[in-house]
Amino acid sequence: MTEAQVIRRIVKPVLWVAGLAPLAYQIWAFLTGHLEAEPVKGMQHFTGRTAIIILFITLTVTPIRRLTGWNGLIKVRRLIGLFAFFYALVHFAVFLVFDLELNFGELAKEVVERPWITVGFSALLILSVQAITSPLAMVRRLGGKRWNAIHRLIYLAAGLGLLHFFWSQKKDIRLPLVYAAVLAVIFAVKIAVARRSKAPRVLGAPGKTSESP
Amino acid sequence: MLIRKPQDIPSHEITDESLFWGRREWLASVGLGLVGAAGLPRLLQGQDGALKPDSYDTITSYNNFYEFGTGKEDPKQNAHTLKPRPWSISVEGDVKKPASYSVEDLFKGLTQEERVYRFRCVEAWSMVAPWNGYPLRDVIKKLEPGTKAKYVAFTTLLDPVQMPGQRRGVLDWPYVEGLRMDEAMHPLTLLVTGVYGKTLPNQNGAPVRLIVPWKYGFKGIKSIVKIRFVEKEPATTWNIAAANEYGFYANVNPNVDHPRWSQAKERPLGQFFKKPTLMFNGYGDQVASLYSGMDLRANY
Secondary structure: OOHHHHHHHHHHHHHHHHHHHHHHHHHHHHHHOOOOOOHHHHHHHHHHHHHHHHHHHHHHHHHHHHHHOOHHHHHHHHHHHHHHHHHHHHHHHHHHHHHOOOOHHHHHHHHHHOHHHHHHHHHHHHHHHHHHOOOHHHHHHHOHHHHHHHHHOHHHHHHHHHHHHHHHOOOOOHHHHHHHHHHHHHHHHHHHHHHHOOOOOOOOOOOOOOOOO | OOEOOOOOOOHHHOOOHHHHHHHHHHHHHHHHHHHHHHHHHHHHOOHHHOOOOOOHHHHHHOOOOHHHOOOOOHHHHHHHHOOOOOOEEEEEEOEOOOEEEEHHHHHOOOOOEEEEEEEEOOOOEEEEEEEEEEEHHHHHHHHOEOOOOOEEEEEEOOOOOOOHHHHOOOOOOOOEEEEEHHHHOOOOOEEEEEEOOEEOOHHHOOOOEEEOOOEOHHHOOOOEEEEEEEOOOOOOHHHHHOOOOOOOOOEOOOOOOEOOEOOOEEEEOOOOOOEEOOHHHHOHHHHHHHHOOOOOOOOO
């Protein structure tokens, strides 16, 4: 198998299964009554944590690519990132449907008046813009420079998502602290790898065609 | 009105869950005669303010009791290390009969009652529980506080061996709570020793906890070892932890939001959608007069 075939036939299917597994688990728990006593809070926490974890995994693609020299991996970054957006969207939808009962006036009030909601909502907006601009056609239309500027906001989204997680806790912040530690390690590795590596940014170089299907 | 007539049989003879329901069915069928069976559901759903309690399993499996961990299901799993018998409660402060009382002595001569109360957590979830216990006022009358006793302060056991959650400084241990004397003397305020007619399980605050049904759940201090009669408003644990979020009064109030979330609605355990929260958790007729003239927005 060529590298492209490995990605198409093995890596991507594995990612699809892994990416849909949390959703499948939630649906199973919903149907069989295995959600916790506060089912909505349980779904909110689960989907929120899943979104953050997948977002973190998205951030590891580039350093892994540079460390292994397996440049083809860049082709799965978009898929992983879209899964992160998907769970953030489900997280938001649970809030909108079960907490706010689709009352958009309430939503506006929550987003404006409660800083920790503002923070989480901002992260979702960033991920939405990134999802919309994720097709390759959008890379070409926007140009690599602008596209990169938009997609570098993933660092901000990760930070905001983490802050939202901290802020959601009543008192015990051990779990968000663990997440923060993981993000710090990812950043440290990214910086170290970026300094060492002279590999060109695949999507950053204008006119680069390595992303063509 | 939710206060039931005092029961003159001891708690261990009263109810387990199926008997509890059986009795209501029986009462309903007697009360409604031939339409008993058909009328039962409506009776249970809240005609005349009748409340349908959550299951014993729900009430005893979903608890905020940080002394045994911060997860809701931690207390049920971890609270087996607590030894609620024998247990003594120290009565101190401006009171005629200060002493260390065994639980049995503290309640001696008093009548245990069953109260079905709404329970509203500050986190915006709620349940209904059939508590067994003694009106705090009966205990206070027995202890005879002095004129300087303006507040009653409560303290939870401090023992990191029995309460492993206290090894972490997530809250200032021991847990402390307090009530104004008129709140403590209110007939709805209960010292709880059981639920569904069974001895109170450890995870719910054995052997004795406080239940103040018109206040958020965190006022209901668990596993009490000390009761003090004091002149000044005592410190309370969640107020120490986050004064802008949790006040001394902590009255259930749909019009005063928690800084991070609305208190206008609540989600009954096990349900997906919220329902409106009632002023004073539905006990306004009985307790609103305690707070007349007070700014409830400032005294949250």
